[in-house]
Amino acid sequence: MKIAVLPGDGIGPEVVREALRVLDALNLPGLVLFEGDVGAIAYQRHGHPLPQETLDMARAADAVLFGAVGDPSCDNLERHLRPEQAILGLRAELGLFANLRPATTFTGLEHMSGLRPEIAREIDLLIVRELNGDVYFGDKGIRTRDDGEREGWDMMCYSESEVRRIAHVAFRAARKRGGRLTSVDKANVLETSQVWRDTVIEVGKEYPDVALEHMYVDNAAMQLVKSPGQFDTVVTGNLFGDILSDQASMCVGSIGLLPSASLGERQTEYGAFGLYEPIHGSAPDIAGQGKANPMATILSLAMLLRHSMGREEDAVRVERAVAECLADGVRGGDLGGRATSREIGDSVVSKLLTLS
Ligand SMILES: NC(=O)c1ccc[n+]([C@@H]2O[C@H](COP(=O)([O-])OP(=O)(O)OC[C@H]3O[C@@H](n4cnc5c(N)ncnc54)[C@H](O)[C@@H]3O)[C@@H](O)[C@H]2O)c1
Numbered sequence: 185m186k187i188a189v190l191p192g193d194g195i196g197p198e199v200v201r202e203a204l205r206v207l208d209a210l211n212l213p214g215l216v217l218f219e220g221d222v223g224a225i226a227y228q229r230h231g232h233p234l235p236q237e238t239l240d241m242a243r244a245a246d247a248v249l250f251g252a253v254g255d256p257s258c259d260n261l262e263r264h265l266r267p268e269q270a271i272l273g274l275r276a277e278l279g280l281f282a283n284l285r286p287a288t289t290f291t292g293l294e295h296m297s298g299l300r301p302e303i304a305r306e307i308d309l310l311i312v313r314e315l316n317g318d319v320y321f322g323d324k325g326i327r328t329r330d331d332g333e334r335e336g337w338d339m340m341c342y343s344e345s346e347v348r349r350i351a352h353v354a355f356r357a358a359r360k361r362g363g364r365l366t367s368v369d370k371a372n373v374l375e376t377s378q379v380w381r382d383t384v385i386e387v388g389k390e391y392p393d394v395a396l397e398h399m400y401v402d403n404a405a406m407q408l409v410k411s412p413g414q415f416d417t418v419v420t421g422n423l424f425g426d427i428l429s430d431q432a433s434m435c436v437g438s439i440g441l442l443p444s445a446s447l448g449e450r451q452t453e454y455g456a457f458g459l460y461e462p463i464h465g466s467a468p469d470i471a472g473q474g475k476a477n478p479m480a481t482i483l484s485l486a487m488l489l490r491h492s493m494g495r496e497e498d499a500v501r502v503e504r505a506v507a508e509c510l511a512d513g514v515r516g517g518d519l520g521g522r523a524t525s526r527e528i529g530d531s532v533v534s535k536l537l538t539l540s
């Protein structure tokens with residue numbers, strides 16, 4: 185089993201390092217790890233944020249563990265050379281169209297949520313975010329109008345087949361969870377969303393056991409804060425899913441806690457090929473200070489064990505280790521504590537070794 189490890193920029197290497205220590209503690213046979221450059225570091229070393237060699241390494245692997253990309257020093261580069269293009273390029277080139285972003289309450293953290301504890305306690309949802317389309321990948325540009333004013337434009341677009349395939353992933357996920365699916369769109373304004381909604385309804389006919397509802401994205405943002413417990417599985421487009429998942433993280437307590445899996449159609453001999461990363465970014469404001477919470481990356485590793493390695497029991501063990509550390513009061517700066525990334529990694533590894 186080959187894992188491509190792409191730590192990236194800022195806190196990326198700091199959080200990936202701790203996830204790898206957890207992987208090491210599991211002592212799994214037959215693992216081969218390769219490390220590659222992505223993001224600003226890759227641009228500095230190779231002149232491109234996603235060097236061909238890194239892409240080839242990811243393609244040749246059975247799974248990818250990704251940290252984060254982004255560096256303020258690159259904000260004025262031409263767009264195709266910016267670090268963020270590395271993750272967008274990987275998602276597109278590897279056909280990873282289904283991004284699973286679970287958000288679940290942790291016992292003992294209710295008071296760290298931006299919500300009242302009794303409301304935070306209810307959170308157990310999965311955002312299924314489409315990852316290969318939408319305004320992210322449509323034509324875009326900056327043009328100068330006749331009156332001399334600059335105008336930026338980005339085309340939002342979803343085809344029926346793009347919506348159909350993510351809808352199937354979401355319905356199947358909802359079926360395995362609480363049997364409820366909320367499709368989030370902006371069909372009252374956007375034609376893209378009209379096609380989205382019509383297609384989700386069509387696909388829904390194949391899943392009569394799943395209760396489907398539709399919600400406009402502005403209302404969904406409000407409902408997520410008002411009563412997050414009403415959500416089971418949520419399916420939405422690339423942009424809305426990006427925003428709602430950061431919001432969901434603060435309902436749980438910190439962006440340093442939410443993992444993700446990006447999956448496509450490819451299967452390997454071990455499970456689904458996938459890329460696993462925390463939902464947060466490179467956090468330049470705390471990079472290099474040992475302040476990053478590595479739990480989101482450790483929980484992403486758990487998703488890798490589950491989806492790409494078929495090791496459900498190990499995945500659950502890692503998730504339990506993180507949850508029990510939080511219940512014991514292990515807290516980084518993001519949760520009002522003082523534990524360093526290293527100390528959080530140490531705690532998770534020690535806890536893991538006590539769990540059978
Ligand atoms: N998938 C990715 O690689 C990814 C995701 C999001 C943002 N980015 C990039 O990261 C850079 C910074 O973006 P941003 O500041 O908007 O978002 P961010 O997620 O990097 O940081 C937002 C805030 O959350 C904090 N934070 C994030 N992760 C944390 C962690 N693990 N522990 C403790 N605190 C944490 C940061 O310190 C910051 O205050 C940008 O270049 C952006 O494009 C990359």
Ligand SMILES: CC(C)[C@H](C(=O)O)[C@@H](O)C(=O)O
Nearest residue numbers: 254268271272426463464465
């Ligand atoms: C860095 C950026 C391209 C990325 C996105 O918008 O998808 C990030 O915000 C994420 O959530 O993974």
Ligand SMILES: [Mg+2]
Nearest residue numbers: 426427430463
């Ligand atoms: Mg994001």
